[in-house]
């Protein structure tokens with residue numbers, strides 16, 4: 001399409017020891033990251049972690065205290081916002097209320113006195129699937145449609161990087177889910193770098209090629225969604241992206257591919273590439289859906305690490321799965337999510353059970369961290 005063909009020789013976005021202090025408070029603390037050209041990148045973290053400040057520095061709306069912002073070979077750290085090849089779509093995507101959809105999208109082109117306005121706006125309307133709405137006024141569109149107009153209005157300026165600051169925050173849940181898929185489709189089609197700020201882990205996982213998890217001004221971990229989920233490096237990431245069981249243990253053995261951890265009287269094996277500490281105390285982590293429940297002396301096959309002496313303390317049926325809490329002899333309640341395939345009955349509260357998991361699913365985290 002015309003839009004994709006405008007995407008020529010563009011560079012990676014690079015943040016180097018980027019720092020922002022407000023008085024004595026460090027909102028962004030020497031972060032380093034590279035967003036390869038054409039990637040969908042998500043900055044994920046709770047309110048106040050510094051993600052919006054990071055985005056505003058890239059946009060030029062906030063001056064860094066120190067560090068560098070590079071676009072390809074070009075340093076833009078102190079450049080004026082309008083000189084940067086960067087556009088932002090905000091949550092409150094104020095469209096011009098007195099202009100129709102066509103003119104809202106055409107606005108940037110008219111200012112630049114571009115000659116083929118009709119063709120370019122037509123291509124944009126088609127990209128965001130709003131061809132039939134061109135003559136309508138913003139107030140006549142739904143929230144999701146208005147959001148797509150805001151996106152088209154930003155994309156038509158041909159930025160190298162599009163920044164999205166909680167762009168779906170104002171939409172209801174169902175529309176949000178639909179727009180996540182839509183945004184991902186559009187990003188793939190135009191091939192531009194998108195940097196998306198969100199506190200919603202499911203949103204980040206749905207859309208992003210790479211997620212950076214931010215916490216208190218620093219990046220805790222960065223990688224593809226599946227790596228962050230399957231192999232979290234910190235307790236913070238383990239709990240922020242989904243839910244984790246974290247069981248206190250002590251490293252007692254060490255071989256080529258795995259570590260052996262003594263955990264509440266049993267031994268667990270952890271693959272070396274999922275061990276984020278290599279001596280002393282650690283947290284053995286296992287996702288609730290990776291844990292198998294079996295009745296004591298049950299016939300279920302239970303490979304790998306096995307812990308005995310649990311008692312079912314809570315059962316919640318949630319449609320696709322059943323979620324159990326299992327009280328262990330040392331007092332901790334572990335979570336087990338079992339897919340509802342219709343093959344098995346529910347375990348009742350009070351049933352004594354064993355828990356087990358395949359060793360390859362476990363991870364090991366440094367004990368020197370808080371567990372929320």
Ligand code: ATP
Nearest residue numbers: 022025027045046047048049050051052053054199
């Ligand atoms: P949210 O999703 O709530 O916007 P965030 O992760 O985007 O959160 P930031 O907006 O980047 O967080 O703010 C990070 C921290 O910096 C917060 O503690 C905030 O109070 C502080 N902060 C942001 N802007 C300023 C400012 N202009 N002056 C002083 N402190 C600020």
